[in-house]
Amino acid sequence: MATWCVVGIWANLYLVRQRNSSIKGRFLPQPILATDESVDSNVSLTEANNGQQFMAKPFGSDDAWHICSNCEVYVPSRCWHCSGSCNTCILRRDHHCIFAMACIGEENHSNFLGLLLYLTIGTMYATIVLMIYSSNNFDTSYSWYFLKAFIPAIFLFWDFSIHNFLSSLCLIGSITSGTIFLIYFMGACKGETSADKRHKINRSIKGSSKYSYQNLKIFLGLNPLRRIIWPFHQVYKTDYTTSVRQNNY
Numbered sequence: 028m029a030t031w032c033v034v035g036i037w038a039n040l041y042l043v044r045q046r047n048s049s050i051k052g053r054f055l056p057q058p059i060l061a062t063d064e065s066v067d068s069n070v071s072l073t074e075a076n077n078g079q080q081f082m083a084k085p086f087g088s089d090d091a092w093h094i095c096s097n098c099e100v101y102v103p104s105r106c107w108h109c110s111g112s113c114n115t116c117i118l119r120r121d122h123h124c125i126f127a128m129a130c131i132g133e134e135n136h137s138n139f140l141g142l143l144l145y146l147t148i149g150t151m152y153a154t155i156v157l158m159i160y161s162s163n164n165f166d167t168s169y170s171w172y173f174l175k176a177f178i179p180a181i182f183l184f185w186d187f188s189i190h191n192f193l194s195s196l197c198l199i200g201s202i203t204s205g206t207i208f209l210i211y212f213m214g215a216c217k218g219e220t221s222a223d224k225r226h227k228i229n230r231s232i233k234g235s236s237k238y239s240y241q242n243l244k245i246f247l248g249l250n251p252l253r254r255i256i257w258p259f260h261q262v263y264k265t266d267y268t269t270s271v272r273q274n275n276y
Contacts, residue, residue, distance in 0.1 A: 029152060035145035038258040039138045040127055046262055048132025049115040050102060055267050103267055105220060118265070121211075121220040134262050137247050137254035140215065143208035144255060150201035157194045165190075173198070215251075218242035 092101045095116050097108045105119045109130050113123065119133035131139045161167045177198055214221060216238040218230035235241050243251045248263030 029149070032145050032149035032152060035258060036142060036149060039142035039145060042138040042258055043124070043127045043131070043135045043142060044129045046135040046138060048118050048120070048130060048134040049113065050098065050100070050106065050118060051115055053118070053267070055100065055102065103265075105222065107222070118267075119220060121222065133265060136215070137251070137260060137263070138258060140208065140212060140247075140255045141258055143204055143211065146204040147201055147208055150197045150204060153197040154194065154201055157190065157197060161190065161194065212255075213238060215246050216240075216243045218246045 091104045093104070094100070095102050095106075095108050097110070097114075098116050100116075102116050103118065106116050107120050108116050109120065109123055111123055112128070113130050117130040117132040119136075121131040121136065121139075123130050124139065127139070127142070129135070158169060158172050161172050162169065172194065177195070211221070214224060218232070219228065223230055230246075231237055231242055232239070232245065240251075247254050250260075254260040254263075
């Protein structure tokens with residue numbers, strides 16, 4: 028189990044960095060907008076533009092494209108610019124992960140969740156192993172072990188040792204990574220990114236529950252749970268060449 032956790036962590040970390048969700052190398056057909064003069068009076072501009080709407084902001088409906096002022100191209104909804112080290116637009120961008128040093132987007136979101144999952148399992152496993160070792164070799168009760176591990180000040184000032192340091196690191200790491208995993212996994216079950224959440228945009232499928240497997244499947248692709256567990260899954264690419272895309276994130 029420990030070996031697979033290490034493989035899962037390093038494989039997902041590597042693939043988060045390698046699977047590029049940027050618009051570089053992607054074919055994004057630039058639209059030619061209809062005008063009032065070129066459209067019949069009985070047809071609306073939205074219908075004339077094949078259902079596409081064009082906005083100044085990246086957080087509209089799933090049909091709304093917008094212009095990136097940095098890249099100077101039309102990009103799909105939920106695609107927005109990373110002004111940091113990426114310096115490009117990221118498709119269905121969630122955030123820039125400082126730990127992985129890469130943007131989390133449509134192609135590596137599953138690997139990001141897998142990274143958090145294996146970090147949680149790995150640190151929990153290490154915490155249990157260290158707890159058993161501490162109980163057998165230092166005659167430490169489980170309650171005292173967790174108290175020292177959860178409150179670093181206890182071992183830093185009164186009972187410092189490498190063992191206590193590692194115990195605290197693993198326990199706090201498992202709680203932190205587990206909490207972050209649950210936050211992002213529940214967001215995926217709603218079909219939304221953290222940016223959608225900040226802008227209070229509901230991405231759930233109409234008629235489905237707020238958190239559903241269907242939302243997760245549309246968000247991550249077919250067999251979403253397997254994509255999270257198995258790092259080397261096939262990359263899910265959205266076809267942006269179609270004129271109208273309804274609930275296809």
